[in-house]
Amino acid sequence: MGPLSKGNPVIVQILGICSALAVTAQLKPAFVMMASVTVVTAFANLIMSLLRKGVPGRIRIIVQLVVIAFLVILVDQVLKAYVYDVSKQLSVYVGLIITNCILMGRVEAFALGHKPWPSFVDGLANGVGYGLILLMLGFVRELLGSGSLWGFRVIPEAWYIQNGGFYANNGLMMLPPMALILVGIIIWVHRSAKSNKDLIEK
């Protein structure tokens, strides 16, 4: 359970923030991003764990990069083939999964020292932990920023001021700075929970 809450890559280790801010204006790309990162971390961990005894320490970084890049290109091609519109929305951020600190972090910190199966699970859990935050951000930002969820309208058109109602979308939600503030709020709430008090730095 570690990577989901107490060791969450985004809100505890503060890794992978850039992509968390960039792709979460809507729920759907956030979900696709979550799935992509989860697949890549899981298999990168698995492959590096299998290779861990055969790779000399001095060149391990470059080997990791090759493995991760290979997986990312694979994911990118799959996205382009099956969910083209979302892959367009994600644009460079799929490619930038390569530079996502979570990946290299997990490979370095975990996979190189553990057996394949635990490494695979660790990668999976970290991907999901990252994705959970993405989904929360995507949910709030799409709901308040565009009045829809997963592309479906949630807040009725008739509520909007231009249609005689009282409501208006919050444009700030569509901007990355607000996503950072939301991440801050999630961290605040998370650390206020009783079981997480030890995360608060003195």
Added chain:
Amino acid sequence: MISKLLRDIVDRVKPPFEPGGKLGFLHSTFDAFETFLFAPNTVTKKGAHIRDAVDLKRTVFMVVIALVPALLFGMYNTGLQHFRAIGDVAAAADVLGCWWYGFVRVLPLILVSYIVGLGIEFAFAQKRGHEVNEGYLVTGLLIPMIMPIDVPLWMVAVAVAFAVIIGKEVFGGTGMNIFNPALLARAFVFFAYTPFISGDKVWVRGVTKGGEYLDGFSGATPLTQLGENASDMLAGADVWSWIVGTIPGSIGETSVIAILIGAAILLYTGVASWRVMLSVFAGGLVMGLLFNAIGGTPVMDMPAYYHLLLGGFAFGAVFMATDPVTAAQTNVGKVIVGFMIGAIAVLIRVVNPGYPEGMMLSILFMNALAPLVDHFVVAANVRRRTKVAKVKTVK
């Protein structure tokens, strides 16, 4: 007589509210009301420190009093602009009628701002066991005064909640905030609900909701006109109306005279720093003159002192930049930060027509930089004095 009676009442109700009493969990709330009525017998321990004998509560009160002239004029101007827009000349000439019209429209904004803001402040103080701070009395009045009159009330509520929680409580409450909460509320509305705080429809009451302007009446503020069509605006420039304040704009910002009365009160009582105020105006003027020297476009050639009269410049200089919490703490720092606020505000106005009002952004920006400026001022001071000390020892 009355004060003794009040004291008696307060003392009689007090016991259950003491820590450990039956209603002890409401201690902060009770304390807030008690110190509101009577000067407390304790001194401020942390948070916003005015380095003076006065209690924070009294300083805050002076600022509220200083805001009153601008607020009263803002109410009058709300009515005036409305009746002018619909072409009712007789009603526009009736000063008291205009004021009453504005009063009825402005009051809900103030109420929403106070209820939401104080509600959150009380809740946080209660939960953390702090005493409730009075800083919000000023913020809560400033927020409606820098909003357009037609802004929907729930937006004000959301903006206030954002400003108080994210701008203030996150940092530890009154006196710990980095940014001026009132400006944060405005910035929130500005970026979140842009159509409701910019353009030419929102500054006059009753036009967004289906009403129409009379032919030839423009609801745009002079600054918006400046961004859109500078040469026309300057040809029709009526400096006197900018000084008096009979122009469309945010509720409290239009009248330079009313703001200067407030400034006089603040300076006389020593609540605000004259260094900040003066240097903001100086910064704006110097930057304006600099653009005059470059020249080229009508906006750059505009007389530099126009900038000081238009939009929220005067209001920001007097009431926002002087906020003791977010301004620089050192005297030299105050001058530097103030000067930069004025200069950047004019820079934004002239160079970026997308943001006709540069004052808000420039104050927030310099709020963030103020601690840095202070740091260097202190460091320079330390260096200078060590040098002096060394010279002396050599002797």
